Amino acid sequence: MADYRPGLNELPTYSVEEREWEIKIDANESSFNLPPLVQERLMNRLAGLAFNRYPDIGMKGLKEQIAGNFQLRSDNVLIGNGSSEILEKLFHAYGGGGRSIVFPAPSFSMYDIYAKLSESRAIPVQLESDYSLRPDKVLAAARDSAAKLIVLCTPNNPTGNAMEEQDIEYIVQQAGCPVVVDEAYIEFHGRSAVDLLNRYANVMIARTFSKAYGFASARIGYLIAAADIVAMLGKICMPYHVNALSLAGAEIIYQMRNEFAPYIQQTIGERRQLAAALEELPGVTVYSSVTNFLLVKFTQAGRVAAVLAEHGIGVRDFSSVPGLIDCLRISIGTPAQNDRVLKIITGCRERG
């Protein structure tokens, strides 16, 4: 038997069902490829790339653009391979050696995995039955465990709801440790906690290009935080950890981010329509969402997922996950895809 480090064998694998779905609405990706004008500029930029050279180690181009948008400096920005890399680095930087990290549950499943991977003590704080997160519970959990980091996820995956701004501020203000706000879906909500950066040195904002900007293939995410935090995290990143192709693409996308506004609006409109239509069906509860996905509770959720799968439609099945029993997470697709999903679910309900 190979002698791996303790705990590795027991570590859960991040599992996704590898299938060629006809309609893939299981990972909260954008259902739209990049807008044609963005694709064209991106291809032109790639054509001029020095493929033989390492990327710019300072990632100045993208950092300056992001910093400029928030009236910050480029040393307030850390770029990563998706926000996944950023989050993983945070768990390693603040956790380890059994130190505690507080995060909501149910939420993004990787928080628990990063806690284990970094040999930190995971302190999940359960959401209420309406999936809200109580700030007093978060603060009590952090205090009792002498937490070194609090992770908030707003809007939350997979529940789709967002925290109140004053609740985020209260946690940041009262916490005796850093707080990272995972804003992976913020473009669909629009109410970011980013302004807190001007007032609190312990707040950090993590974002991604994988959702609203439809660039999941390239794995680009970023953190905005105080310069000393960014510098410390930089120490635990590999040299040249973000590749030049993804960086070049992200620069174009960020420059052209207004091009994405109509797609974001369309997704929001489609989400509202799909939610309203699903709510009409018997045995269905739709949780309110400010994201590009819906969490939906069904009587016989497993059967609904199976029928969708028979039709080549992949959704995320949480039906046997504690806290999410009988729930499926359905990402918003194109209008035609959403119509088809609705039709199949309706048929499935009518047959009982």
Ligand code: PMP
């Ligand atoms: N945070 C949340 C809440 C997510 O749902 C996801 C992706 N599912 C991520 C972070 C990671 O996204 P990425 O690594 O693609 O930036």
